[in-house]
Amino acid sequence: MTRYGLRARVITLTLAPTLIIGLLLSAFFSYNRYHDLESQVLNAGRAS
Incomplete structure (x- = not known):
């Protein structure tokens, strides 16, 4: 059994998906x- 309490589990389960997303x-x-930006630079180069 782990030593993490309910509060640590809840914080982990809420922060991990938020950080990943x-x-x-x-x-x-x-x-x-x-x-x-790259396509804009290429288009500007073609126009000049």
């Missing part, structure tokens, strides 16, 4: 924004 969303939006 936050990290995944930030990675997705950073990746998406990077590709948007």
